[in-house]
Amino acid sequence: MEPLETELARARELDVGDLADAIESIGFECTRCGGCCTGYAPDEPGGAPADGANGSDGEGGDDGDDGEEGDDGEGGDDGDDGDVGEPAREPHTATVFPDEVRAVADAAEDAFGEAYDWRDVARPMPYGLVASEDGEPVGETFEWALATDDCGDCTFYEETDGSGACTVHDSRPLICRTYPFSVALGGTSQPMGEAVDGEGMVRAHECEGLGRDISRTDAEALAAALRERAVRELEEAIAVRDGYDPTAVDRADGDVVVFDSEGPKNADGAPIDGE
DSSP, rough: OOOHHHHHHHHHTHHHHHHHHHHHHBBOOOOOOOOTTTTOOOSSSTTTTTTTTTOOOOOOOOOSSSOOOOOTTTTOOOOOOOOOOOOOSSSSEEEEHHHHHHHHHHHHHHHHHHHHHHHEEEEOOTTEEEEESSSOOOEESEEEEEBBTTTTTTEEEEEEEEEETTTTTGGGOOHHHHEEEEEEEESSSSOOOSEEEETTEEEHHHHHHSOOOHHHHHHHHHHHHHHHHHHHHHHHHHHHHHHTTTTTTOOOSSEEEEETTTTEEESSSSSSTTT
């Protein structure tokens, strides 16, 4: 695998026109099915074992004009330690970066007229955490996942008459804007499961909207977001790597430490060193 800095340079050189050509060739139109926004049973297509044994990336959510991808958390653990607990349904799991958490919180407050704090928007990425004797998560992990409801669905997903929608659509994270696509660069995230189609640097992952016509304008907008996401993921991965502090757990308020590009944090998003 190439150094992250090399992959970052490649990501910055990606040509939006070439990415748009690839997206047009593959084809995509969101059907608003909600499949990328919701939890799923382990035996559903693309589902992972309920005990998280494979440490796979989860799919993320979107109502999606552009779609979304799931993620393992850039710069993070591969999840070999397993997810916490053994739920009947795997929860929707999509990486959200620190500035995106704040943007989603602001959008949710505007939409619903009430304050949203960090834990209303994001939870520690489950990969790398283990369950203690009392069933609570412990350990350290990398990056954040969008919060989910009791059914494992994205907390910002709603469905009316079978049609899905994102309640913070205009402020949804990059990972949501770009599903079901990814780019073939090391250090960037891939949705759970193998790619089902591809063209050039673009990979397409399981989604019923693939193969449908897409306008050039929409393809270019999606391509620009895809390049931006690749750059951000690699920048985040480098910052997490460089800022990793194995002693942070000794200063944490609880049993979970989350490393993101801003440094080590407690599970509620508060910086461990109080800055």
